[in-house]
Amino acid sequence: MKRLATKNSRRKKRLATSVVLFLAAWLFGVAVPPLLAANARSVIVEPSAAATPWLEQGRRHYESGRLSEAIDAWQQAATLSDRQGASLDAVLARSYLSLAYQDLGHWRQAEVLLDRAIEAIDPTRDDSRASAVYAQAFNILGNFQLNLGRAEAALSSWEQAGRWYARAGDELGRLGAEIDRAQALQVLGLYRRSQLLLDEANADLATLPDSAVKATGLLSLGNALYVLGDRHEARRVLEDSLAIARRLDETFDLSPILLALGNTERADNNFEAAADYYDRSATAATTVLGRIEAQVNSASLFAQQKTPDAALPRLSALYEALEDLPPSRRGVYARVNFTQSWLELSEQTPELPLDRTAIAQLLADAVLQARQLDDPRSEAYALGQLGRLYEESQQWTEARRLTERALSVAQTVDANDIAARWQWQLGRVLKQQGDYESAISVYSSAIESLQGLRRDLAAIAPEAQFSFRDSVEPVYRQLVDLLLTPNGLDAEIPQANLQKARETIEALQLAELDNFFREACLDARPVQIDAIDANAVVVYPIVLPDRLAVVLSIPGQPLRHYATPVLEEEIDRTLEDWVQYLNPIFPERLRLERAQTLYDWLIRPAESLLERRDTETLVFVLDGMLRNLPMAALHDGERYLIERYAVALAPSLRLLQGNENESSETSLALMGGLSESRRGYAALPGVKAEIQKISSLLAGEILLDREFTKARVRGQVRERPFSILHLATHGQFSSDAEETYLVTWDGEIKVKDLDRLLRSRETGTRVPIDLLVLSACQTAAGDKRAALGLAGFAVRSGARSTLATLWAVNDLSTPQLMEAFYEHLRRHPERSKAEALRQAQLTLIQTSQYNHPFYWSPFVLVGNWL
Incomplete structure (x- = not known):
């Protein structure tokens, strides 16, 4: 028997990577590719005759996402191995059991099983079979440690795994451990070291002869490069994997490679090429589930592109196939991602072939299947999506109940990635119910969760910028909107709310730069304007759907706030006009009109206050398209802003460098x-x-x-x-x-x-x-x-x-x-x-x-x- 992670069926689920994959599905409406986290391992591990059927049965259940049944089978294998004194088989079975429990978020059980497996390792044994088993155990230990945020310990475990793979003569296994180490280095912020490891693994794979395990190794490497943001190299590696797979005489499932290539093209906004790869992946799939996953990706692509004529036929055909799927984690995710596309289309097309009742039933079935599988992560995913369906139909009470249940389930297994999304959803529902205080609290928790996932959010960013704007940035903006909404017609905004609004604006600036760099590479620290320049005032404008709000930070004074009621569309139109009219070929009248309108929105309400304070410098922390415009050219009707104040920009006060050595004549x-x-x-x-x-x-x-x-x-x-x-x-x-x-x-x-x-x-x-x-x-x-x-x-x-x-x-x-x-x-x-x-x-x-x-x-x- 080939062991669990061998040939083209290697699907070693890893929660550390699944966090990134879930976020990708959330942000981009992409069905989670079943092989995105796979790493190639090539050595055959022969278990005892008694354990073989149970280990093999567990492998089949695991790969189909039926984790509870996989656990039952591997438990049987562990029990039989103990009775027969087959220590290697026991190590193998417990390692696999730990991996399944990690997938379920049952960390204590996973740790106990790993402890027993590692304790049974005999470092003096030097045969290839023992080396292969020990390599697998350390590999899964590294997975466990990375899941719990112990990236340095994970690095050490994967180094040991690599040594055991080398002793077993398993070059593919060793390279897989290097790919794992690269992802741990990224979590630690060591991006260059991570890239060097991936480059070395790529070069080593190139020297190996064509084989099924090499094709799968390249698939793993391509997916790792994709997750780490190097989409161009990811495409090249995946194309090599596809070319090798096609040259092989044996039957090889091309579907996962084609699916990964489709995702890579989608990341580059090559939507026609992506659609073609998804269709080819569905055609090449050797399993019903593999075909459905490719079709779900295809439907989500057309829904994202707002082309209902192409998406609707795919959704109609998919619905019946999804109804007939047997219970599995991948099946639950496919159902949820299907409904995501349906919801997007429902906003574009009044007439849909499936009504909300049918979609709700599909999600309810997904929740029941997740419970049957004893899989709280997928249960939380499906419950939250069902809550979103009720949110979209404005059934606030039921939406709140389901979202709170989803959040509760996610939190029982420390699934912060899922919790962030459902906290955001719960905040929206609470706001609609008029419970602003609770909504602010839940939005704040959502942002805390997002900041805890900061490195993962940066890592998935090969996709289009629009994804960040649609799925992460709104959490910050909507919280600011709540904080700056008065509780009553004449009520003032409390200082605590203004302070939190300012902190949220600053946090948004950092999140945008993380997204820009594709790395969580910025070290930020709280800074007060008083400590920098007593004669400067910081202006924080933020564009909200129905107004342009401004928070003013003045040294030694409480924060100030004012807002102009103007729709976001009008703000954008005014800004776009001003950009155009700054060209000398346009009449001065048009330019000055826009410059004075913007002055009225941003500066006029604070004019007398700034004059009384003898302000010398205005520091703008600008939002959105405002960053592309010259604040110095704002006009009050008589003078430009620069004629009254010095003007500076700050991406965020938290990023300001110190001023220990000021410029001098000897510079x-x-x-x-x-x-x-x-x-x-x-x-x-x-x-x-x-x-x-x-x-x-x-x-x-x-x-x-x-x-x-x-x-x-x-x-x-x-x-x-x-x-x-x-x-x-x-x-x-x-x-x-x-x-x-x-x-x-x-x-x-x-x-x-x-x-x-x-x-x-x-x-x-x-x-x-x-x-x-x-x-x-x-x-x-x-x-x-x-x-x-x-x-x-x-x-x-x-x-x-x-x-x-x-x-x-x-x-x-x-x-x-x-x-x-x-x-x-x-x-x-x-x-x-x-x-x-x-x-x-x-x-x-x-x-x-x-x-x-x-x-x-x-x-x-x-x-x-x-």
């Missing part, structure tokens, strides 16, 4: 850029003048054109204590980290590589970067969230302050602005960088040639403004 600067046409970008002849002007004000090194390479920049930064980096080159800020970069002579510096480039200082020259200037970069056209890329550069560089541009700036006016900026810094080191930028912008405003906001307003200071 060393690295000045680099491109003036010549390169890589399809137009020449920037003004860059030479810009570099020449600032080099007369700053001491340092110049890297221009051919000398402006990644290697030269890295070498200079490592060897010399530069505190200012001025980079005048083409670049783009985008909501996609892969499309956020600076152009060098020999390539691109991507935002994800920036920290490695700029923080690689030699010992003794660790002078922090005080100021990073990115001149000539622009936000991606048509990307409403492109300024995330700007914030990403500011955060990833480690610089205290970043001066950048929102759009491609004028080649003649920019050198003048930069010269004025550095001249003010040099002459007035006691003043802030924000004030230096203000004075430089005023310099252009006072000229007749460049007084239009197009020339001076795209320059924004991000981070520490002092």
